[in-house]
Amino acid sequence: MSNVTLHYLYDPFCGWCYGASPLITAAGQIDQIDIQVHGIGMLSGEKSKIVSPEWRDFVRPHEERITAYSHQVFAEAYVKGILESQDVLLDSSPPIGAMLTAEKLDGRGLEMLKRLQRAYYIEGRPIATPQTIAEVAEEQGYDTQKFMSAFEELSQTVLGEHLEQSRTLMERLSARGVPAFFLEVDGEYELFHFGHYLGKPADRFKGDILKRLLD
Numbered sequence: 713m714s715n716v717t718l719h720y721l722y723d724p725f726c727g728w729c730y731g732a733s734p735l736i737t738a739a740g741q742i743d744q745i746d747i748q749v750h751g752i753g754m755l756s757g758e759k760s761k762i763v764s765p766e767w768r769d770f771v772r773p774h775e776e777r778i779t780a781y782s783h784q785v786f787a788e789a790y791v792k793g794i795l796e797s798q799d800v801l802l803d804s805s806p807p808i809g810a811m812l813t814a815e816k817l818d819g820r821g822l823e824m825l826k827r828l829q830r831a832y833y834i835e836g837r838p839i840a841t842p843q844t845i846a847e848v849a850e851e852q853g854y855d856t857q858k859f860m861s862a863f864e865e866l867s868q869t870v871l872g873e874h875l876e877q878s879r880t881l882m883e884r885l886s887a888r889g890v891p892a893f894f895l896e897v898d899g900e901y902e903l904f905h906f907g908h909y910l911g912k913p914a915d916r917f918k919g920d921i922l923k924r925l926l927d
Contacts, residue, residue, distance in 0.1 A: 793836025
């Protein structure tokens, strides 16, 4: 059988990536493929920022469109707890690090990513803080001390390389932004345009992948 991997390029603070959650969930139901997630660090390092009125005014129109197309909800707790605050840190590195930690510990990186998205966009929690990451890890059934120890080590060693490799892959595949999906079959990459699935049932994405596997 062919070696098949679905590469998912994302950022935890990308609203459209949150809107794409149903697609990646549907793809996860396909036994024949491996899913690899690549955090690009949209707001990492010098690009990190604190939530401000300007940020709120920038994201709200996009979030309305995302809800209209994907039916993913941006809850009131998110509006009140995040967008109406002016002390919430937006730094992509910690939640990406949490995803990598979960993947290293027991292969649940994608599950951790989706849980962090819910914590942010539904529950209005600041997912770039160690406290929230520790709380979410505990909610996911991890031993908090073990998880945070691995998280801190990984953040100092592996995270920077992961971000660099993700950006290199994004550039090599000429992805124009995130979310981006590439199906790799025996070393050959095929782009699955996210825009083609906006407003469509998530099973269409799953069906198109299965069709490609049967070609």
